[in-house]
Amino acid sequence: MTTATARHLRANQTEVEKRLWSRLRNRGLLELKFRRQVPLGDFVADFVCAEQALIIELDGGQHASSEARDQLRTAWLASRGWRVVRFWNNEVNENLEGVLQTIAGACGVDVDDPHPGPLPEGEGEGRRALPGSAGRPRRRLGGGFAPRRRP
Numbered sequence: 001m002t003t004a005t006a007r008h009l010r011a012n013q014t015e016v017e018k019r020l021w022s023r024l025r026n027r028g029l030l031e032l033k034f035r036r037q038v039p040l041g042d043f044v045a046d047f048v049c050a051e052q053a054l055i056i057e058l059d060g061g062q063h064a065s066s067e068a069r070d071q072l073r074t075a076w077l078a079s080r081g082w083r084v085v086r087f088w089n090n091e092v093n094e095n096l097e098g099v100l101q102t103i104a105g106a107c108g109v110d111v112d113d114p115h116p117g118p119l120p121e122g123e124g125e126g127r128r129a130l131p132g133s134a135g136r137p138r139r140r141l142g143g144g145f146a147p148r149r150r151p
Contacts, residue, residue, distance in 0.1 A: 020092050030109060041080075045082075054083050054107065055082050057070075059089065
């Protein structure tokens with residue numbers, strides 16, 4: 001498919017695509033960069049995360065009759081190193097958080113353990129507290145402070 005087709009699809013998203021895109025865009029999920037309506041060979045993938053080699057496809061009712069074509073498409077993409085995860089539109093509408101957890105799992109994140117392990121012994125000890133801070137360590141912000149990004 002051509003770039004013009006992908007542009008047309010980006011300009012005419014379905015409501016379900018808009019809903020998922022609102023959560024994936026601007027590194028909204030796990031600080032991962034997703035792109036939408038990306039041409040790959042003769043196909044246009046709904047959402048692509050190149051750093052994870054992951055494609056997210058949303059399937060509406062029309063895909064029930066084109067299952068064989070979807071299988072060929074998935075096989076072609078897999079042969080080029082892509083992993084494809086498919087969701088029905090109603091899954092996004094009825095369980096968006098579950099869809100996002102499934103995508104996170106496909107990216108290798110354990111969604112059942114959202115917290116990092118405890119600090120190694122000795123870490124964080126011996127820091128001076130500010131008056132009135134109830135023993136919390138002091139936080140230093142230098143010029144150009146930016147939120148910490150996940151590795």
